[in-house]
Amino acid sequence: MRAGFAIACAIACTVSAHAGATGLSWEIWESPSRLATLDPADSVLERSSHCLDGCRYDRSNPGAETDNAYPERWLYLDGDEEVVFDERGAGAVTRIWLTTGFGTSTCIDPAVRVRFYVDGATVPTLDVPLAALFDGTVAPFTPPLVADRMQSSGGYVTHVPIAHAQSLRITLLGAGNGGVNPCQPMGADPAQRLLWFQIQHHRITPGSTVAAFASGHDEPAWRAFLAHAGDDPWNAMLAPDVAHSTIVAGSTLALASRTGSGWLRGIRLQLSRAAYTHINLRLTFDGITRVDVPLADFFATAADSAIPARSVLAGEDAAGWLYAWIPMPFVQGADVSLAADADLPAPTSVASALSFDTRPVPANVGRFTATLSDSCIDAGKIVLASAQGAGKVIGVSARYDANGSVTRGYLEGDEHATLDGAIAPAWIGTGIEDFYNGGFYFDQGAVAGPLSGATVTDPDGHGTTAVYRWMPTDPIVYANGLRIEQEAGYAPAQPSPMCARTVVHSYRTAQPSMVVYDAFEIAAAAVHAYSSPAGAVCESVASTFEDEPPTSRTAVACRYASGSTHFHFHMPSDGQALRLRRTFDAGHGTPGSIAGSAAATVFINGVQAGAFAPVIANPARRWQQQDVLLDVAAGATSLDFEIVPQFSAPTPVFDESRWELLGTWVDLLFADGFDPSS
Secondary structure, eight states: OHHHHHHHHHHHHHHHHHHTTSSOTTOGGGOHHHHHBOOTTEEEEEEEOOOTTSOOSOSSOOGGGGGOSOOOOOSEEETTEEEEEEEESSEEEEEEEEEEBSSSBOOOOTTOEEEEEETTOSSOSEEEEGGGGTSSOBTTBOTTSEEOTTTTTSOEEEOOOEEESSEEEEEEESOSSOSOOTTSOTTSOTTOOOEEEEEEEEEEOTTOOOOOOOTTOOOHHHHHHHTOSSSOTTOOOOOOEEEEEEEOTTOEEEEEEEESSEEEEEEEEEOOGGGGGGEEEEEEETTEEEEEEEHHHHTTOOTTOSSOOBOSSEEEOTTSEEEEOOOEEESSEEEEEEEEOTTOOSOEEEEEEEEEEOSOOOTTBOEEEEEEEEEEESSSEEEEEEEESEEEEEEEEEEEEOTTSOOSGGGGOOEEEEETTOSSOSEEOSOHHHHTTOOTTTTTOOEEOSSEEEEEOOSSSSSEEEEEEEOSSSOEEESSEEEEEEEOEEETTEEOOEEEEEEEEEEEESSOSOEEEEEEEGGGOGGGTOBOOTTOEEEEEEEEOSSSSOOEEEEEEEEESSSOEEEEEEOSSSSOOEEEEEEEEOOSSBTTTBOSBOEEEEEETTEEEEEEOOBOOOSSSOEEEEEEEEOOOTTOOEEEEEEEEEOBTTBOOEEESEEEEEEOSOOHHHHTTOOTTO
């Protein structure tokens, strides 16, 4: 037991010590080890226009969508502005995707504007036409950091980091229906503006040093990083081990072996593309085989690819070389080999160039893993990834089809990413092609960009869609558990047959970096000294979460429109990364105009320690969960909390039902897998 605790404590303390010693978590271009770093003081969340009540996809109720009771997906309305994003504390938006159109992608109505309010500014830091975020006319929103619907096959996407030290609000002006939309196609309602969006954002420890986005800001290093396709984006100038070999059916070809500590930094292979599906890339680090995946899947390029993947991290270059520039750490040794199946048609010549780096491996990096899954369903969800411990998903490549049917409905499924023991997904998508930065079933054909692409597209439902997305600045990060699922079809009540063959690229460790220290329901909170303000309305709520199928919960929730909440938690040790999780009722308010719960400042022992963002109302699935990172004074173990909401006309109430305190792995009990709050 003590040995297990010693290992756990060493990992937790090292992670905590390194978390603030390097640059910001999304600035992966500064160092290859940054990509592999696991930081419990970093969360990456998604805010999207997903349907709030399990219906299909539409935001404005035309046609068959008239049964959608809550079509508007804005957080709330503030005067004449539609607020789509409102975050409090330090962090950054690192991806904004959207699409618009009626059956096919169209231009963005030039009258719609987007405004960014950074760090509490009352005047927008940036105020431009929404289309200007993607068309390359406004710096720093220029290629390769952005792509329009022609370059991203139906989608609009920007990867310009919008960093903030205190807060960030993103609003739209003129995005609602009404007037004339010049981008609507012939026969469509000229007053409609159908808009779907996804926003990935980092939430980091309050008080972190962040250079906030400002007028004239640019990211030249990130821009230069994305300009690479085939060579090392970190420009390490490593001398590769070059070899020429032949592999035959049923054999294994060893390419390299290393002992000691270091990194496999680059893989380059040249062979016949017809052999890609018959030869596996096999990578063994520290005695564990972490990659055993066909070349066609790992590099997202198969024999039928209309265009090869050509991302910054992996693909096939113009000379026909497969390449991967993914930092892969090891501390005891590494073995790289190829394994041919029995169906390899003929002996195949292989040229290889492998780059190793002997730089030290920090204790807070995960081990690279690529996991292949292949399954078919007629309804429900396919599990793309399931893991315990801590980690981050940095990429997904996949092939989808309709499982023998003739439909492109298989592309409608939303992805759900559930993290760290929560019930409500932290990511809920809006469709498969949207996740891969496209739109309308990739209606502009095959594309290959630095972070995403569609190498095979399906024009009529008879075929296959092959896609990839790398997420170096917007990974799916988890601290003690992960489950990523893909819905089959339009909605749970409208399934569509789907086959999915996916490779999930991630860094992981079996040791969780964060666990639940303590928790309480407000209905039974005497030991935690809980008190709600005078005038609070407390009642039993029976509803569901936004997971699928929806999880039911019946519990007491309290809401109030003035005052603050008090309660107490005790920590097992000081100096650890902390999170506060709130389970609450978001059923009050009106989706799109009045928020379901207001923003709130978290005080610990009288000192500001964190902040909750406002949350969209959801009268259909009322239960939601929200985590915030905390900045706690050194030496504090007895924590008196005060939650002070920030009420306004569009955010008039705050709600709470359950509170949980999470922190890094420190207690002896956790070493045996026991959770004190169970």
